[in-house]
Amino acid sequence: MAATKDPRPCSIADALALVGEKYSLLVLREVCLGNGRFDQLVRNIGAPRDILATRLRRLVEAGILTKRMYSERPQRFEYRPTQAGLELEPVLMTLKDWGDRHLRKGTDLPMAVEHVCGDELVPVVTCRACGKPVRHEDLTAYPQAPGWTVTGPTAA
């Protein structure tokens, strides 16, 4: 968590500094599914309770989750995703798809997600401008801040 001397200004690194710690994205998976209570999270994620408590504090503080009291007399809380949290869901879906394809080879998938269109969701990352799927060969990186050097085929 300590800000290492990452010499590169990078939104990927920044994003991972927030949600890249162990369990954080699994917390987001659960709250997106509606399982937002502490003990549910412990059970479903399998994280130590104290670590989970730490993660939840961080995620709330970062504006990715909110802590909402759903019962006052026995004080009971529920964590829910904020808009920013919901906007990370596509990352989760893309990751799920990658895992489905590369780690399970398409068999025995533990969960399916259906899109409102009626078909199973297969996420495709596309370019907003032209609508085409993003392929590595179609990308060119343009560093805009000092500290960046790009040498390879993707280089500008």
Add this chain to the structure above:
Amino acid sequence: MAATKDPRPCSIADALALVGEKYSLLVLREVCLGNGRFDQLVRNIGAPRDILATRLRRLVEAGILTKRMYSERPQRFEYRPTQAGLELEPVLMTLKDWGDRHLRKGTDLPMAVEHVCGDELVPVVTCRACGKPVRHEDLTAYPQAPGWTVTGPTAA
């Protein structure tokens, strides 16, 4: 790294077990940019050398990276993404976009990526079947394996 008792079979968790450790996705960022040499990775990522060495071993072993000798007499190596590694690039792009929007509010972006269509890449995760952008409200989760409970609005 130890397989915690994650009680939930989940491709997201599986994927994160491989690439969710600190620095792993940043390594992928660099190799996708073509910066695949050990010392470049150390400098650009800011990771301790021994940890980076460990990560690289794991990623190669997992089939996400390959280690390629590009000079024999002074033995020199370069890490490059495999097909599986390249297919994680959309995750990175989506994460970058999220970071750009939520962590930098659109100003002073450290890097731009241009799509072959000529416009700047703004990744949009869409449903392959209908082509529409994926929104949380449009998704329904269907657990297909034991161990899953889904209670919230996304529930089946």
Add this chain to the structure above:
DNA sequence: ACCGGTGAGTAGGAAATCCGGACTCACGAT
């Protein structure tokens, strides 16, 4: 009134990781 159960954490100490810096080894250049 007592017992057990649930939800939401805290506490404590051992185990595992991470970190920074120094070190190696093999070469190539000056």
Add this chain to the structure above:
DNA sequence: ATCGTGAGTCCGGATTTCCTACTCACCGGT
């Protein structure tokens, strides 16, 4: 002969994680 580079390894100390237990507040049953 010395310097520099690429690709790591090694070490000891700092930091995190992990596991187990514990708390506290409440509810429901008997």
